[in-house]
Amino acid sequence: EASFGLYFPRKDYSETVYIDQPAGTPLLHIRALRDSHGEVAHFQLCQHLFIYRVGAYENHWFQIKEKTGLLYLNKSLDRGDFDILFGKNWMSLPKVTFHVYLSPQPFQGKECETPTSALVHLSIINATVPACNALMSRELCFSEMDLSFHIKENKPPGTFHQLQLPPIHYLCQNVSISYKLLAVEGLPFRYNENTTGVSVVQRLDREERERYELIAKCTVREGSKEMQVEVPFLVNVLDEDDSAPFLPNGTSTTDAVVEFNRKEGTVLATLTVCDADTTPIFPIESSRKKYTGTISTTDPWISETFRVDHIFHEIYFSPNGSQVRGTLHEYRLMLNKNISVTENRSFQLDVLVNDTEFHGPERSVMLHFNVSILPVSIQFPNMTYQFTVNRNAERFAQIGKICIENCMKFCGVNITYRLLSPNASCYAVGILQGREDKYGSLYVNDSSVLLRPECKEIQYTVVASDKQSKKHAKTQLTITLEGTIIKKEEDCPESCAINKHRAECEECGGIGVLTGKCQWRQGSGKGITTNYSTCTPSIRTCPDGICDIIESKDPAVCPQDCTNGNIIGGHERGAHGIKSGHGVCYCFPRQNCYCEKDDIKEPLCDDVCKTVI
Amino acid sequence: EKILHSLASGQDPHGWRTPVDCVRANELCAAESSCSSRYRTLRQCLAGRDRNTMLANKECQAALEVLQESPLYDCRCKRGMKKELQCLQIYWSIHLGLTEGEEFYEASPYEPVTSRLSDIFRLASIFSGMDPATNSKSNHCLDAAKACNLNDNCKRLRSVYISTCSKEISATEHCNRRKCHKALRQFFDRVPSEYTYRLLFCSCKDQACAERRRQTIVPSCSYEDKEKPNCLDLRNMCRTDHLCRSRLADFHTNCQVSFQSLTSCPGDNYQACLGSYAGIIGFDMTPNYIDSSIASITVSPWCSCRGSGNMEEECEKFLRDFTENPCLRNAIQAFGNGTDVNLSP
Numbered sequence A: 001e002a003s004f005g006l007y008f009p010r011k012d013y014s015e016t017v018y019i020d021q022p023a024g025t026p027l028l029h030i031r032a033l034r035d036s037h038g039e040v041a042h043f044q045l046c047q048h049l050f051i052y053r054v055g056a057y058e059n060h061w062f063q064i065k066e067k068t069g070l071l072y073l074n075k076s077l078d079r080g081d082f083d084i085l086f087g088k089n090w091m092s093l094p095k096v097t098f099h100v101y102l103s104p105q106p107f108q109g110k111e112c113e114t115p116t117s118a119l120v121h122l123s124i125i126n127a128t129v130p131a132c133n134a135l136m137s138r139e140l141c142f143s144e145m146d147l148s149f150h151i152k153e154n155k156p157p158g159t160f161h162q163l164q165l166p167p168i169h170y171l172c173q174n175v176s177i178s179y180k181l182l183a184v185e186g187l188p189f190r191y192n193e194n195t196t197g198v199s200v201v202q203r204l205d206r207e208e209r210e211r212y213e214l215i216a217k218c219t220v221r222e223g224s225k226e227m228q229v230e231v232p233f234l235v236n237v238l239d240e241d242d243s244a245p246f247l248p249n250g251t252s253t254t255d256a257v258v259e260f261n262r263k264e265g266t267v268l269a270t271l272t273v274c275d276a277d278t279t280p281i282f283p284i285e286s287s288r289k290k291y292t293g294t295i296s297t298t299d300p301w302i303s304e305t306f307r308v309d310h311i312f313h314e315i316y317f318s319p320n321g322s323q324v325r326g327t328l329h330e331y332r333l334m335l336n337k338n339i340s341v342t343e344n345r346s347f348q349l350d351v352l353v354n355d356t357e358f359h360g361p362e363r364s365v366m367l368h369f370n371v372s373i374l375p376v377s378i379q380f381p382n383m384t385y386q387f388t389v390n391r392n393a394e395r396f397a398q399i400g401k402i403c404i405e406n407c408m409k410f411c412g413v414n415i416t417y418r419l420l421s422p423n424a425s426c427y428a429v430g431i432l433q434g435r436e437d438k439y440g441s442l443y444v445n446d447s448s449v450l451l452r453p454e455c456k457e458i459q460y461t462v463v464a465s466d467k468q469s470k471k472h473a474k475t476q477l478t479i480t481l482e483g484t485i486i487k488k489e490e491d492c493p494e495s496c497a498i499n500k501h502r503a504e505c506e507e508c509g510g511i512g513v514l515t516g517k518c519q520w521r522q523g524s525g526k527g528i529t530t531n532y533s534t535c536t537p538s539i540r541t542c543p544d545g546i547c548d549i550i551e552s553k554d555p556a557v558c559p560q561d562c563t564n565g566n567i568i569g570g571h572e573r574g575a576h577g578i579k580s581g582h583g584v585c586y587c588f589p590r591q592n593c594y595c596e597k598d599d600i601k602e603p604l605c606d607d608v609c610k611t612v613i
Numbered sequence B: 001e002k003i004l005h006s007l008a009s010g011q012d013p014h015g016w017r018t019p020v021d022c023v024r025a026n027e028l029c030a031a032e033s034s035c036s037s038r039y040r041t042l043r044q045c046l047a048g049r050d051r052n053t054m055l056a057n058k059e060c061q062a063a064l065e066v067l068q069e070s071p072l073y074d075c076r077c078k079r080g081m082k083k084e085l086q087c088l089q090i091y092w093s094i095h096l097g098l099t100e101g102e103e104f105y106e107a108s109p110y111e112p113v114t115s116r117l118s119d120i121f122r123l124a125s126i127f128s129g130m131d132p133a134t135n136s137k138s139n140h141c142l143d144a145a146k147a148c149n150l151n152d153n154c155k156r157l158r159s160v161y162i163s164t165c166s167k168e169i170s171a172t173e174h175c176n177r178r179k180c181h182k183a184l185r186q187f188f189d190r191v192p193s194e195y196t197y198r199l200l201f202c203s204c205k206d207q208a209c210a211e212r213r214r215q216t217i218v219p220s221c222s223y224e225d226k227e228k229p230n231c232l233d234l235r236n237m238c239r240t241d242h243l244c245r246s247r248l249a250d251f252h253t254n255c256q257v258s259f260q261s262l263t264s265c266p267g268d269n270y271q272a273c274l275g276s277y278a279g280i281i282g283f284d285m286t287p288n289y290i291d292s293s294i295a296s297i298t299v300s301p302w303c304s305c306r307g308s309g310n311m312e313e314e315c316e317k318f319l320r321d322f323t324e325n326p327c328l329r330n331a332i333q334a335f336g337n338g339t340d341v342n343l344s345p
Helices: A079-086 A137-141 A166-171 A284-290 A300-305 A447-451 A502-507 A607-612 B002-010 B022-030 B033-047 B051-056 B058-068 B084-098 B117-128 B140-149 B152-166 B177-190 B193-200 B207-215 B231-239 B242-255 B270-279 B309-323 B326-337
Strands: A012-019 A026-029 A042-045 A048-051 A055-058 A062-064 A070-073 A095-103 A117-128 A147-152 A158-162 A176-182 A189-192 A197-200 A211-222 A225-238 A253-258 A267-275 A291-296 A306-317 A324-335 A345-355 A364-373 A385-390 A398-402 A415-420 A429-432 A440-444 A457-466 A472-482 A519-521 A534-536 A567-569 A571-573 A578-582 A584-587 A593-596 B287-289 B299-301
Touching (some): A026 A166, A042 A062, A137 A176, A137 A211, A137 A225, A147 A158, A147 B309, A176 A189, A225 B309, A253 A267, A267 A345, A267 A364, A284 A291, A291 A306, A291 A324, A324 A345, A385 A398, A429 A457, A502 A519, A567 A578, A578 A584, B022 B033, B033 B084, B117 B270, B117 B326, B140 B152, B140 B207, B152 B177, B152 B193, B193 B270, B207 B287, B231 B242, B242 B270, B242 B309, B242 B326, B270 B326, B299 B309
Parallel strands (some): A147 A225, A253 A364, A567 A593
Antiparallel strands (some): A026 A070, A042 A095, A048 A055, A048 A095, A158 A197, A176 A211, A211 A225, A267 A324, A291 A345, A306 A324, A345 A364, A415 A457, A429 A440, A457 A472, A519 A534, A584 A593
């Protein structure tokens, strides 16, 4: 940053100015703290004042003493000036703002070029100064500015604030006002009664304590009356990078195994590094640049395949009772691309962590990841698949799942399942696979085949193949047809979901049924629930809240899971379909769904019936 | 005496020149060749980094002096006006350079609110028809929802935002936050405040009521997020957007704790503070009740001061303007109790 380190112990100062206060009235005493011994502070104002939301004006009224930092009225601000400054501004609180600049060299006419500045806000009151005896003791003692300061750690001591209010001291000389700093015992701060200056007397260390809470006490004596006012006086210690990174529990090594999960972005292992310094989380990119973690390798394959992700959080520790903030850095080893199933190697991967702003010798730490990449085989379990299909099953009936060994654990490996054409012409089933699905779903794709008497047992060969490695596996699949053909009910709807009552549901078939009949799911009947009553081709797959690949083939299969149309009645919608419903939910495919309580019970015996009996 | 003085000067803006809106001011300036060329010059001057060097430049200074006399210089915008965004863009094109860009509090680009809470109560009493006897038992937040449902406009815009904010997109995406925020902004911009304030600031005596109050803006979509960002980071993000920046500046202008007033609010204007609070709903800085407790009302944006580094003091100061702001708290309580500051002596 800057070549010198003089700084202001606060960002903003504020004070009140009244109309017609005489020229020469002192307003505010600004102090600066040093970065190194021997620095001398020079203060300066710019020639522009800024008015809250109106703009810039040339400054004729305020001046600062270059050597002492005392801000004073150069020229009385009269009512005419007030009207010029604020005439256009309809804000309720007239205020002017300007910068005070700080430099270790005399300014000598150059102005406003140093990077260190503080803002001064002066509230301008459209009235003359009140008499001393009209002021409350709070106003005699402290301004509205809160007494909150920041001091950089590891810097030389110095005076950073003046408790006495210069305008009050100037105006109300016959009122006795004295100050004291309470709760200061044992702390590195001193109050000087003669100057009312508060100083820090030794170098501070933020890693030991980062906040000091003192109390400023003021006593006002006017004749025999004595009044006391106490306000909080806070000092925050600002951090600089003066601590080296270290390993919690000394752990610098961990294992990273790549097996079934080979997808880009997978976090393989995490190692942590601690630092007693704070790290701001914004802007996040610059903080990451200050604390780097780089893979040290000359192998291009390693640098292409892995990357290190850096995240950090604030942590607390208590060096001596008081809580101090520090940083926990996490370095996560991640896959930078999908790894082929055939890859097989082990090596140690080193990550160099560097605290770039720390100037000591131990600014870096080496982390070690023992990486093992295991090959995985693509094979079917030793058995062959056997499924039976009822001859009354309809198109899109779900028969079962095909899955290679550990298929559900795979990630980042793209296995596709195919059926090789069967013997003869009994081609009754197909296989489908969703985009992210790790298995293949078998379903009936031609129900007329099931009715043909010559088709009894159908043999298929299933092939699972991995695109990236060209590896594949085969197994046999036998579909046995069973059951006698039952005649279809007439007047049944195409889709089970249309049936509103249990009786008609269980009498009818519909698209997707396994045995020729729809199945009824009896819900709990309590309010709007995921367990609503409905008619479905198979309770196992519909409705289960997931619109799977086979259901999405035809909207008549399971509109309960897949509908994008209107749902009428008490319900909660999911991303697709009905998440929960009230009473019975039934749907007309490609149209609306309805959820309603079916409580219109036909009276067993009405009035006419009773009279007959 | 000092308090009375500020009351008198604060709430009465009629003595000042009434500002023109910036869209109109821009048209007036464009029609005049000297103004439009100076405006272009000034915008170029302000595009540079350092304001002071800019002001030292002769040409820039001349441009500024000419513009100080033009209506562009003190133009303002209105909440929910036509072309609000365009108006704010014109406002910030001048003011981002002139007011301190890094300032903690920025001045509001909006016209001051001159109506008072009592105006709302007067309107509210027409349709409330509440029986004072059952008052102690009643759930004010429920009453507010009923009142909204009886008004077509309120009912329509409320159902729009509720359905938008509760609509699940996919298994991983809980809702569309951007659309939800937009719907909330429309609700608070287009529905009169006698309806919206009753929903947002209803007073509660039990937890169910306070929970309903907390749920008003559908916080699961509009407020909560997976992680809590740092408040200063959130503020920086808000300041990159003209609308969000303006609403936040408006909140800071109208809810900033003032020591010179009885109520801690600038000009003792509760209405202005509540309005600017409601104005930041639907932006990155969306505030809400942090829990459904009835003992203490605490509101906050979805952020924390974790990870502030050396800016922790500033971060906490920023957050305290929401969580521990006596002006805002007094204004919410005054609305709930149906009381306003009595300004006539």
